[in-house]
Amino acid sequence: MLENIDLTREVQKKDYKAQKDVLDIRLAALQRRALELKIPVIVLFEGWDAAGKGTLINDLILPLDPRGFTVHSTLPPNEEERLRPFLWRFWIKTPPAGRIGIFDRSWYRVLLNDRVDADLPGKAVRRAARDISSFERQLSDGGAVLIKFFLHISKSEQKRRLAKLRADRLTRWRVTKEDLKRHRQYAEYLEATEDMLADTDSDFAPWTVVEAHDRRFASLKIFNTVIARLERRIEETVKPRRTRGRKKAPGIPEKLRVSILDGVDVSVTLPREKYKDRLNALQKRVRELEHEIYMRRIPVVIVYEGWDAAGKGGNIRRLTRNLDPRGYEVVPVAAPNDIEKAHHYLWRFWTEMPKAGHITIFDRSWYGRVMVERIEGFCTEAEWRRAYREINEMEQHMADFGALVFKFWLHIDPAEQLRRFRSREQTPHKEWKITDEDWRNRKKARQYKTAIEEMLFRTSTRYAPWTIVESNCKRHARIKVLDTVIDRIERRLR
């Protein structure tokens, strides 16, 4: 999912200064409040070489009372530390009540450097991820606030920065052979990072990815995140009762949030003449593959989600046009009925999961939990926050069994949506497709966007990745889905 993140965002110097002064004062006040309330705080920074960790950590500590925090730089373990289990050196550095421990690199080294450089076996990687989750849960249960940043820059940006450092006689020493080696291994580190983010993101210790091309943007995002997390915790500590049901501290401003959708180029199109031939060829191929997966007993799960009027129905019809109906099923998902409501929210999806060799296509899905149910308040905040983990667990269980899990987000921009809504209203045989609810949802587009971005980020995993489908051009969208399905099935069959 990292490769989809919009890294172009920046903040103007004037805006930065105006905001930063206020943030400094708020952060300093929060530090004092956390000390009074005896809340231990852990802030850790991971990220690419040359992403600016040092500078950004410095930004963060300047407004703080120096008696209240400690910065720990995490190098490879020394001889003494290698004689202990890997968490030992971090456990003993956990901050006491009311203090802030800032980690420049951290226990995640094992999932990044050790995994890629030392070629740690898969079992050791999984064990380390498990131990880290336990560690963080223990700290959180013990009252600590855990704030985890990953500073993200692209490979080309990293290249540019390393070259700049090397060009200057005064900074050349800072670029080591290892840095250059890791730069060449960007792709391997990217994979390790994606796994790390997926395996160790939790409600008690969530990751924040920081777009670090622009230092001012990154700095504001870090400040806002730390402030939001501290405010939330202090609020919960001071008046745990009274805040129930009330509006919570707002979190970080929307314009600082990770954006995946903003970077999607919805303008891509596919000319009609090319489309026809491609479509025919792909539909033929997908039917062949349907038989193959039946023989090989591979179950396939395909999830369609997307904006209203993004074209889910038409897309599904193109995918299934040529399929053997005995091998697939389309499950339309609406609001749960009374029987479904009496069960766990995932129960109705479990009952519909394909058996080995079959395909189930979900037209909307369990992701309703973290979109419509979140926004309409049909479930509590604790429930939808927990759902990211629960959904990942369910998809992982399917994938472990051998299933291929596809998830498509059909993306159109607001102008295109409006055009389609209007067209539906004016076309008699399409009128049924547009309801008052669609217009109401459209008014909540900003809330939906926040929820969708978070969903795409927290539930895109190596075993069940999201594919974003640019859908302003329906022809392009249909071909992209077919291509994606065919490609991954073919790779599995090989």
Added chain:
Amino acid sequence: MLENIDLTREVQKKDYKAQKDVLDIRLAALQRRALELKIPVIVLFEGWDAAGKGTLINDLILPLDPRGFTVHSTLPPNEEERLRPFLWRFWIKTPPAGRIGIFDRSWYRVLLNDRVDADLPGKAVRRAARDISSFERQLSDGGAVLIKFFLHISKSEQKRRLAKLRADRLTRWRVTKEDLKRHRQYAEYLEATEDMLADTDSDFAPWTVVEAHDRRFASLKIFNTVIARLERRIEETVKPRRTRGRKKAPGIPEKLRVSILDGVDVSVTLPREKYKDRLNALQKRVRELEHEIYMRRIPVVIVYEGWDAAGKGGNIRRLTRNLDPRGYEVVPVAAPNDIEKAHHYLWRFWTEMPKAGHITIFDRSWYGRVMVERIEGFCTEAEWRRAYREINEMEQHMADFGALVFKFWLHIDPAEQLRRFRSREQTPHKEWKITDEDWRNRKKARQYKTAIEEMLFRTSTRYAPWTIVESNCKRHARIKVLDTVIDRIERRLR
């Protein structure tokens, strides 16, 4: 830990009848209440063949309203079910709100039969345990009450029962070849069961081991457990605020709880003349081994816990008498000081953990959390309940790193303790060893016993097992500790 459980317990017919009628009425009332409050309930039974699952399930359902529960018998998966991931057939059978689902065998087949019979690889076993934990946590978070029973009988009892069934022409058919095969594999199943109990015991879905030699005892224990869990949940549902800090529903009566300590034969002794020679030989051997583990870089953790005046100090001195002081350390653990109190309760133990090749002996330990802190109210119930898992995680982290973790419970009976307290009071140079607190603790012996039994059960794991040391005879206790330490180190070195 199962092999230490006292299986001799029984209930007289008269007592049984008197209690059972009351329990039937209470259970039926609770079923109605759970239905009103829309609480889904899952009760599952695992256990040895011929342990009496069928009979005991029947006992349980007789007082229930038959419209409100379903019994699911779990056989090996059929052809249809094998085409799905293993949790699928259980997910779709989870009870709706207000209903009771009773499982005669369950999803734990995979950790028992599949592991032993199908020789499932370790990775698949761990993955299944992880998936089961996720499944149970999801159900619990969704509002379900999960009650898990393991019906325990000894191998000889199983043999007797199988023989009896086979001797009767009418019941012979019930004993299959597979039953007899599993009987011969009792030891393997015991190991799988111990792992299962350790890996899937949680605060949201705890295991209850039922001593099933006596049907009446087992039946009462099952009824009391189900009633206690339902009452607790109903109480939490109805008045989640008001019960804070108040006394909770009492749980099951003490006399039905698993007892490990009652089965300990504290009368074993070791004659003085034998003792001297053994002690010398073992102390010499343990010093040799200290050097070996240093060379092999194996860390060793030794925990001493036990009743006041059980002889921890003297025992530790005998263990360390001949050791090279550069290779070991004794850490006496008292109440935490101010700095320690400002940290996570495990922090001070992490700082003391041995490095590779060294031995650390803890004279009392992190187990204070689930004994004195639990009983004196120094931590909340949520905190000590969580501590079982946290402690297991810490010990597993050490064990994964290669550490040998020993835990000794020094056990004396109340009469012996009284004798020692009195003797201390009357011996001038020992007077300092006895304080008012010791007498106060002694008055709370019943509460301590409950806490200790639960601790021994929930934290005895294959990577860090408890050893119960009969300590009425100090000579015997000292030799047993030395023997245990030497034996496990030697096995590791081989």
